[in-house]
Amino acid sequence: QEEFSTVYVMSDNLGDHGFNDSAAEGFNRAKEEGAKVRLLQASPSDPQLWRQNLEAVSNAGTYNVIFTGPNMHDNLAAVAPQHPEQKYVFFDDELAQPNVLSVKYAQNEGSYLAGTLAALAASDKASFPLSSGAKKVAVVAGMDLPIIQDFIMGFKQGAESAVPGTEVQVIFIGSFNDAQKAYDLTRTAISNGADVVYNVAGPAGLGILKAAADQNKYAIGVDSNQNDLHPKNVLASMLKQIGNSIYDSIKQVKSGTAPFGTLVIYGLKNDGVGLVLNDAIVPASAKAKVDEARAGVASGSVTVASAFAAK
Amino acid sequence: MDGSTAILTLQGIAKRFGDKEALKSVDLSVAPGEVHVVCGENGAGKSTLMNILAGIHQADAGTISLRGMPVSIPDPIAASRLGIGMVHQHFKLVPSMSVAENLYLGRNPRKYLVFSNRAEMERRAAELIARYRFDLDPRAPVGRLSVGQRQRVEILKALAFDAEILILDEPTAVLTPPEVGELLDVIANLRERGRTVLFITHKLREVKAVADHVSVLRHGESVGTHLAAEVSEADIARAMVGRQVFLSGRGADADKPRTFGPALLELENVSVSNASGRRLLDAVSLAVRAGEVVGIAGVDGNGQTELAEAIAGLLPIQAGTVRLNGRAITGTTVPERISAGLGFVPEDRLDRGLSPTMTIAENVAATNYRRAHLLRGGLVDPARRDAFAERAIREFDVRGAAPDRAIGQLSGGNMQKLVVAREMARRPRVLVVAQPTRGLDIGAAEFIHSRILEAADAGAAVLLISSELSEVLLLSDRIGVMYRGRMLAVLPRKQAEEERIGILMNGGEAQAA
Amino acid sequence: MKAFRQLLRAVAAPLGAIALTLFLGFLLVASIADEPVLAYRELLFANFQSLGNFALFINRATPLALIAIGIVFAFRAGVFNVGGEGQLYLGAMAATVMGLALPGLPGFVLLPLCVFVGIAAGGFWGYIPAVLKVKLQVDEVVTTLMLNFVALLFTSYLVNHLLRDTTTYGAISWTLPESVWLPSIPGVPNATSAFLVAVVLAVLAWVLLFRTVWGSEVRAAGTNLRFAETVGVPAARRVIEAMIVSGGMAGLAGALYVLGTGHRFEQNFSPAYGLVALTVALLARVHPISALVTALFYALMLNGAAYMQIATDVPRSLVALLTGLLVLLMTARLRRQSSRH
Amino acid sequence: MDLVTLPAAVLEQTVPILLAALAAMITLRANILNVAVEGMMLVAAFTAIAVGDVTGNALYAFAAALVAACLVSQILAVITLRFGADFIVAGLGINILASGSILFLLERVYNSPGGLRPITFPDIWHLPAGALSFVPVLGPMLEGQSFIALLAILAIPASFVFLYRTPTGANLRATGEDEAAARSAGIRTDRMKALALLLSGVLAGLAGAQLAMDRLHFFLPEMSAGRGFIGLAATLFGAGTPWMTAAASLMFGFFGAVGDRLQAFALPSQFVLMLPYLAAVVGLTFARWRASTKGRPAAITETKV
Numbered sequence A: 001q002e003e004f005s006t007v008y009v010m011s012d013n014l015g016d017h018g019f020n021d022s023a024a025e026g027f028n029r030a031k032e033e034g035a036k037v038r039l040l041q042a043s044p045s046d047p048q049l050w051r052q053n054l055e056a057v058s059n060a061g062t063y064n065v066i067f068t069g070p071n072m073h074d075n076l077a078a079v080a081p082q083h084p085e086q087k088y089v090f091f092d093d094e095l096a097q098p099n100v101l102s103v104k105y106a107q108n109e110g111s112y113l114a115g116t117l118a119a120l121a122a123s124d125k126a127s128f129p130l131s132s133g134a135k136k137v138a139v140v141a142g143m144d145l146p147i148i149q150d151f152i153m154g155f156k157q158g159a160e161s162a163v164p165g166t167e168v169q170v171i172f173i174g175s176f177n178d179a180q181k182a183y184d185l186t187r188t189a190i191s192n193g194a195d196v197v198y199n200v201a202g203p204a205g206l207g208i209l210k211a212a213a214d215q216n217k218y219a220i221g222v223d224s225n226q227n228d229l230h231p232k233n234v235l236a237s238m239l240k241q242i243g244n245s246i247y248d249s250i251k252q253v254k255s256g257t258a259p260f261g262t263l264v265i266y267g268l269k270n271d272g273v274g275l276v277l278n279d280a281i282v283p284a285s286a287k288a289k290v291d292e293a294r295a296g297v298a299s300g301s302v303t304v305a306s307a308f309a310a311k
Numbered sequence B: 001m002d003g004s005t006a007i008l009t010l011q012g013i014a015k016r017f018g019d020k021e022a023l024k025s026v027d028l029s030v031a032p033g034e035v036h037v038v039c040g041e042n043g044a045g046k047s048t049l050m051n052i053l054a055g056i057h058q059a060d061a062g063t064i065s066l067r068g069m070p071v072s073i074p075d076p077i078a079a080s081r082l083g084i085g086m087v088h089q090h091f092k093l094v095p096s097m098s099v100a101e102n103l104y105l106g107r108n109p110r111k112y113l114v115f116s117n118r119a120e121m122e123r124r125a126a127e128l129i130a131r132y133r134f135d136l137d138p139r140a141p142v143g144r145l146s147v148g149q150r151q152r153v154e155i156l157k158a159l160a161f162d163a164e165i166l167i168l169d170e171p172t173a174v175l176t177p178p179e180v181g182e183l184l185d186v187i188a189n190l191r192e193r194g195r196t197v198l199f200i201t202h203k204l205r206e207v208k209a210v211a212d213h214v215s216v217l218r219h220g221e222s223v224g225t226h227l228a229a230e231v232s233e234a235d236i237a238r239a240m241v242g243r244q245v246f247l248s249g250r251g252a253d254a255d256k257p258r259t260f261g262p263a264l265l266e267l268e269n270v271s272v273s274n275a276s277g278r279r280l281l282d283a284v285s286l287a288v289r290a291g292e293v294v295g296i297a298g299v300d301g302n303g304q305t306e307l308a309e310a311i312a313g314l315l316p317i318q319a320g321t322v323r324l325n326g327r328a329i330t331g332t333t334v335p336e337r338i339s340a341g342l343g344f345v346p347e348d349r350l351d352r353g354l355s356p357t358m359t360i361a362e363n364v365a366a367t368n369y370r371r372a373h374l375l376r377g378g379l380v381d382p383a384r385r386d387a388f389a390e391r392a393i394r395e396f397d398v399r400g401a402a403p404d405r406a407i408g409q410l411s412g413g414n415m416q417k418l419v420v421a422r423e424m425a426r427r428p429r430v431l432v433v434a435q436p437t438r439g440l441d442i443g444a445a446e447f448i449h450s451r452i453l454e455a456a457d458a459g460a461a462v463l464l465i466s467s468e469l470s471e472v473l474l475l476s477d478r479i480g481v482m483y484r485g486r487m488l489a490v491l492p493r494k495q496a497e498e499e500r501i502g503i504l505m506n507g508g509e510a511q512a513a
Numbered sequence C: 001m002k003a004f005r006q007l008l009r010a011v012a013a014p015l016g017a018i019a020l021t022l023f024l025g026f027l028l029v030a031s032i033a034d035e036p037v038l039a040y041r042e043l044l045f046a047n048f049q050s051l052g053n054f055a056l057f058i059n060r061a062t063p064l065a066l067i068a069i070g071i072v073f074a075f076r077a078g079v080f081n082v083g084g085e086g087q088l089y090l091g092a093m094a095a096t097v098m099g100l101a102l103p104g105l106p107g108f109v110l111l112p113l114c115v116f117v118g119i120a121a122g123g124f125w126g127y128i129p130a131v132l133k134v135k136l137q138v139d140e141v142v143t144t145l146m147l148n149f150v151a152l153l154f155t156s157y158l159v160n161h162l163l164r165d166t167t168t169y170g171a172i173s174w175t176l177p178e179s180v181w182l183p184s185i186p187g188v189p190n191a192t193s194a195f196l197v198a199v200v201l202a203v204l205a206w207v208l209l210f211r212t213v214w215g216s217e218v219r220a221a222g223t224n225l226r227f228a229e230t231v232g233v234p235a236a237r238r239v240i241e242a243m244i245v246s247g248g249m250a251g252l253a254g255a256l257y258v259l260g261t262g263h264r265f266e267q268n269f270s271p272a273y274g275l276v277a278l279t280v281a282l283l284a285r286v287h288p289i290s291a292l293v294t295a296l297f298y299a300l301m302l303n304g305a306a307y308m309q310i311a312t313d314v315p316r317s318l319v320a321l322l323t324g325l326l327v328l329l330m331t332a333r334l335r336r337q338s339s340r341h
Numbered sequence D: 001m002d003l004v005t006l007p008a009a010v011l012e013q014t015v016p017i018l019l020a021a022l023a024a025m026i027t028l029r030a031n032i033l034n035v036a037v038e039g040m041m042l043v044a045a046f047t048a049i050a051v052g053d054v055t056g057n058a059l060y061a062f063a064a065a066l067v068a069a070c071l072v073s074q075i076l077a078v079i080t081l082r083f084g085a086d087f088i089v090a091g092l093g094i095n096i097l098a099s100g101s102i103l104f105l106l107e108r109v110y111n112s113p114g115g116l117r118p119i120t121f122p123d124i125w126h127l128p129a130g131a132l133s134f135v136p137v138l139g140p141m142l143e144g145q146s147f148i149a150l151l152a153i154l155a156i157p158a159s160f161v162f163l164y165r166t167p168t169g170a171n172l173r174a175t176g177e178d179e180a181a182a183r184s185a186g187i188r189t190d191r192m193k194a195l196a197l198l199l200s201g202v203l204a205g206l207a208g209a210q211l212a213m214d215r216l217h218f219f220l221p222e223m224s225a226g227r228g229f230i231g232l233a234a235t236l237f238g239a240g241t242p243w244m245t246a247a248a249s250l251m252f253g254f255f256g257a258v259g260d261r262l263q264a265f266a267l268p269s270q271f272v273l274m275l276p277y278l279a280a281v282v283g284l285t286f287a288r289w290r291a292s293t294k295g296r297p298a299a300i301t302e303t304k305v
Ligand SMILES: Nc1ncnc2c1ncn2[C@@H]1O[C@H](COP(=O)(O)OP(=O)(O)OP(=O)(O)O)[C@@H](O)[C@H]1O
Pocket: B017, B018, B020, B021, B022, B023, B040, B041, B042, B043, B044, B045, B046, B047, B048, B049, B089, B411, B412, B413, B441, C340
């Protein structure tokens, strides 16, 4: 085998400062180590195009492993069995096929930490000067999708367990692109009393962070490290370590140790998701409490509710 | 008249549209301060010629000289600078704008450089209106004006910029007789003020009434200019059409005894009101017998349109009964009336009569699919439909028509022929015809007249509605006069002297009913 | 024969623009890609390289064609139906709900039922703006556009909260019972046989519009309402009927997509097929058969573009650029418009 | 529900729709259904960010946005007026072309297909807080709004004055209402249409600039999110008249803002987000129904002879 090559069949575009960019980061790391990498972007509302891309790269047969992103369940279910020799890694969902390695992220667990931090910040005026202490936080989300509900459930649970009685507003934009609306909604949330706004809105989320900064309140970023976009306002970013896990998977495939046919869940336990704190504005006391929460989930003493049924 | 004294001289003007030679070679010479009538058959090229003078079209060949100097007229602005103003056959007015705004459209007076000076505009408009003693409100939106008033706006539009030469393209086609009278007065008035008027009309009476000279166009060529006083109407008609034209009808031999069949169309106290409750038809009663032509005279807007539409099923009837062939059809739908034997030629061919963008075949077939067996196995058979249209085209001598051409491309006269052809094709028991010859040349009008009479001779009951009193007098066995939605009288032709009808039309002698 | 020539004219008209666009596109591609010829070969021919590719091409063209044919009906009746997208989604949702609600029924009963409710849902979504237009002169561009958003959001609610397959991460409904899955086109595995339906319906639409009295009445109502009234056409009814057909076609597209391609409802399954089909219908000069042809062409370009992207380093955006150029140029005439008319 | 901040929120949601609506209105008056507003907005938004990124000057960015949108409008003018393309098809084409070109530039030049987010971006002038505190209701509503928002409000009377109080506006309306009449009055109707498109470009440019520069300071593909089409709907709703169009835009803004606040009540988001669209349909229907039951004005008999 001369050169290791891989392709990522996307159901979205790069440049979201989120899931996709994070994935690209992982591929780039593999590229630096000599792998041939191809990223096939596609419109987020065109399942037929994803299918087409998936089939084309499968037929080509020149890739050692094919990665696919979320929303590809049915397409992969149709294509993978037809190419039993081809290896696939399926991100953010699961499919039981011998040649498919499924990788899921426990975004609910990461969001649990985000909720914990948010509730702490909203209740503690002393350590978080931009806060009013009114115990109100908000989630501004893109669309009402299952995966987004998973974020929300974790966040709510985290907030409630950290500071019981914390009020969580949940607001949907109805789009992942409409940053202006995200901005408006965030201001609405803040004028309704929210001190911390959790961004779960993909590209449009940039509008959420900007609004929080303009209103001088707190925000929590998502998917990739957004802390330095507005260093005075973004408390932390909830990360799915997509890049890392992609990089790891590539290594595993290379070395032949990848567990195809199984499901790997990246959660707090194996550092597949996590909360990167902005240490400049998060005091050590809060950090300690977040760490405590993390330990609780990782050890299994706390179970975070999920929007997904087990298969 | 020799060229040296002429204000306007045209030589060898030619114009083609695609492969259609609209003007072959036209010469014309117009003296200053005269009223010069141009006549010719539909499609002879009159409008095209005038449009060239007005800068709307460009001639392909020939010269235009104004006061002895050759000129070029690239656009309407240039024409207006040269003192040429035109009143178009189809009004060129913007309905939502006021009279004043229309008068100064494209040339608004300004204030502070960028704004329209409305006050000034309305002042000037009022002045202009006063000067020509028109009855117009400068602020009234043009959309609310009557046809005659719109015509006056058009004339003023041309005069607003001191047009020395005023072109009027068929200005009388859409006017009521009194309005025509007023317009002719205006023209005389203009002549007194030293304006030159080029006047297009199909109505030879008007030629005799106002013209100094009359020029005739035929097939895009000028066939001569005459002193109006020296030629008769028949002479002009012959020059236009190239043959003798006999305008004949039943009115001419009203003494001849005729027997009619049973009443096929009966109206009993038919009343129609509009949404705001105004009576448009007020207890109208009328009967038309088989073989009879009943003409309806009246000043436009006194219920004639509503009468026709009520019979055709296009207006809901609030009270009274309409019977067709003895059967009440008051509440029935249009198709039911059509199959009961009604034929209807609406007054405005482009509005109700046709769908201009559809083909000739489709327009002619529209009311005939089932009766004329144009279907095969439930589907339209294009071959039969085309043959059907072909036959109409042949029978009615529609020039330049082919079944698959869009009907809107035909001239008005030819469109009209096809509307009549469509309605006649079913051999209707009752035929309602409104303004059948509006805008038609004398030859075409004669043709349509003879078809209407033929239908009556074949036993149909014909109701003829026309604002052209001469037409009503010419064709009808009996004449009804409408005034404010009421049928004031229905007179046998013999008792219907023109004068008496005229008085009735203006609401006088109401007791005569 | 005449009809054929007419058709040929309608189809041939945009060929010049296509050629011009392809030429301009080639220059663009050549300036960016190392292998412009390969890129173009992929763009134009990759769809026919394998049965699989061909099937995807067919699957792409089918919804476009069905919606566009529907839009032709609306246009001919004088209604500017921008609502294809909403009608599509409702049709897809209705078929899904029906299929999931009565999984026990045998396929030969349930499948037609699913198709029927899909058509009905789309038709209903066309009926509303039509009635509002006819009875109250409410502008249909506004209503159809607004109703798109309503339909998308409504179906989104249903799929996320009532019908969601909770075992996956997608916003997708439970899978429909296999008994209602449409078979593939014989010989072309995975190509939805809905395409055959589209072909039949294109011809049927042509017959309906141009060879029946109903069609000529619809067109009369669409070109001159007062004329229609005068010659005895129940114009309001025809306009409404045409819009029901129009919406029904889009609903059918949705139902057949679900039954033939997706096998379940998926939020965001349509890359704005409704709007693209509107473009297709206009490019096809509002003719049902050339709408089918144009839809095929459009699908060819869309899918070919993806192959082009895969095979070469031509960016995906270039394709959008080319498509835009194509649409822009397609109705342009290379001669200056005559100044009158 | 927070009623104090509601007026300001309504205004903010209204502004981009209003500008898009006015852009569509100007062309509608010249008898052009402008579906390309969306594309022009996107191009303007992108240009604003790209130029602001390079120059660091908000005014340059703003001006560039307007110029770019105008350029797009003139491409549409040439292709339709000079080469006889259909306005709607060409407009849809412009939209595809616009987003395609932007994506192309993002991929090729910026290497960031998902958008453009300069680290720093110059802010534009906003009405300072407290500047109008002496004005009740309106004061707090306007405070903090950008000069583009203020321009948008000014654009309503300005477009009214232009259409109804200037010769050019009259010529433009005549062109839209009856082209033959306008032409016979010596109006160059093609130029009028091109002008209408140009003005539409200016307004759509404002809309795009507002979207990108007012608050966000970054560009995302599809960030206009259909506002061009909502604007078109508002124009048709308002029957092409400035005040009614503004009122229709305000209605969209109002229901948008109210909907945002209703989300606090944990209603399913889909139904709340539906609100402006349902309101448009219901409102329009109700308006027409009122008009029809009040008795239509005595029919103006249009003679088309
Ligand atoms: N724009 C045009 N395109 C094509 N053909 C035209 C056009 N205008 C006029 N024609 C042709 O030129 C001929 C002369 O038309 P024109 O309008 O001058 O006739 P006209 O004498 O005014 O007739 P009418 O008495 O009916 O008004 C017509 O037969 C018509 O076929």
